[in-house]
Amino acid sequence: MKFGITEQGDAGLDFSWEDRLCEGNILITKNLNDKFIEKVLKHKDKVIIHIGCTGFGRTEIEPNVPPCEWTYEQTIKLLKYFPVKQTVLRIDPIMIEPYTQEEILDTKKSGIARHQYQDLQMLLEDFKDTGIKRVRYSFLDMYRHVELRLKTSEMKIAKPEPSKVYDIFNQFDYEYESCAEKDDNQIGCISQKDFNILGLSYEADSEGYQRKECKCHSGKTELLRNKKQCSHGCLYCYWGN
Numbered sequence: 001m002k003f004g005i006t007e008q009g010d011a012g013l014d015f016s017w018e019d020r021l022c023e024g025n026i027l028i029t030k031n032l033n034d035k036f037i038e039k040v041l042k043h044k045d046k047v048i049i050h051i052g053c054t055g056f057g058r059t060e061i062e063p064n065v066p067p068c069e070w071t072y073e074q075t076i077k078l079l080k081y082f083p084v085k086q087t088v089l090r091i092d093p094i095m096i097e098p099y100t101q102e103e104i105l106d107t108k109k110s111g112i113a114r115h116q117y118q119d120l121q122m123l124l125e126d127f128k129d130t131g132i133k134r135v136r137y138s139f140l141d142m143y144r145h146v147e148l149r150l151k152t153s154e155m156k157i158a159k160p161e162p163s164k165v166y167d168i169f170n171q172f173d174y175e176y177e178s179c180a181e182k183d184d185n186q187i188g189c190i191s192q193k194d195f196n197i198l199g200l201s202y203e204a205d206s207e208g209y210q211r212k213e214c215k216c217h218s219g220k221t222e223l224l225r226n227k228k229q230c231s232h233g234c235l236y237c238y239w240g241n
Contacts, residue, residue, distance in 0.1 A: 001203050003190045004223040009230045010052075012036040017223035018043075024198045025223065026050060026190060028090065030057070030065045030232060032074040037082075044082055048194055050090040050136060051075055053127075055119045060155055061095075064232045068123060075130055085197055088134040089127050092179065093236060094120060095140040096160045117160065121168050128172060138179040139165075145240040155235060188216035 004025035006017050012029030018039055023046060029036060030052035040047055053072075057065035066074075079087065096116035124135070139159045150157065162183070169176055178185040187193065195202040195217070202217070229239040 001200075002219045002221045003194070003217055004221055005190060006223050007189070008222055008224045009226050009228075010232060011224070013230050013232070014224050014226055015039060016225045020223045021046060022221065022223075024048075024190075024195060024200050026194065027223075028052060030062070030071075032066075032071055032078060034074075034077075037074070037078050040078075041081055044086070046198060048086045048088065048197060049078070049082070050088045051078075051132075052090045052092055053123065054091055054093065054095070055123045056095070060153060061157060061236070062232060062234045065234065068126070072126055072130075075127070075132075079130060084131040085133075087130075087132050088136050088177075089130075089132050089174075090136040091120070091123065091138075092136065093138045093140040094160055094165055095157045095236065097156055097158075117164055117168060120160075120165065121171070124168065124172050124174065133173075133175050134177060135169075135174040136177045136179065137165075137181075137185075139181060140236055141238065143238060143240070146236050146238075149235045153235060157236070188220075190217040190220045192217075 002022045004017070004020065004022040006014075006026070006028050010029050010031055011017055011027040012031030012033055015036075017025070017027060021043060025043075025047045026049075027040060027047050028050040032051055040049060051071065053068055054062065054065075055068050056062045057067040057071070075087075139162070140157060142159070176185045177187050179189060180186065192202045227239075229237045
């Protein structure tokens with residue numbers, strides 16, 4: 001059995017997924033616009049939506065991603081008509097603006113990294129009243145082309161300390177799921193939980209193949225056609241073009 005997912009781009013910008021849907025599907029977007037909502041409502045019996053929100057929208061890190069406040073309002077709009085059990089808050093990736101040696105010496109700037117942890121805490125607090133229980137997260141991957149982008153832009157972002165993130169997580173009653181972080185919360189991007197939520201029978205696809213250590217269902221299949229960076233222009237994007 002095939003289970004669709006949109007990992008190559010943003011399902012709120014690229015709607016090529018609509019004519020390729022499987023019995024079960026995960027649609028990932030950082031752009032929960034009205035057109036996307038209208039389209040998913042036509043297929044709400046077979047989709048799970050991952051709502052991406054890192055808190056860095058409309059910054060140099062995510063220049064064309066909507067701000068968190070807009071995403072929250074659109075989430076409330078979506079959930080008037082869409083099942084909350086089929087909705088996931090996706091914080092992908094979690095990152096911070098780290099200290100530099102100069103900032104460590106300058107006490108006026110010594111709170112920069114700490115404030116980013118506070119932003120994560122506020123993000124989880126804001127979405128708590130939506131009824132969403134599942135939180136999907138990953139930590140920043142510093143690909144070589146990402147390092148080059150950051151060097152060109154003179155932006156400084158880095159992975160946070162996992163222990164500090166987990167301390168924040170423990171303050172809230174969410175179900176945490178990590179993407180390939182090799183921690184206690186790691187499950188496949190497509191897992192038995194997703195099958196259960198959509199009322200589908202979990203059957204492995206003997207012809208499916210996933211990369212080593214991937215915990216995804218073997219029938220995982222990409223729904224988007226474009227293989228390039230989307231118009232959000234995020235500095236950390238894994239696409240090198």
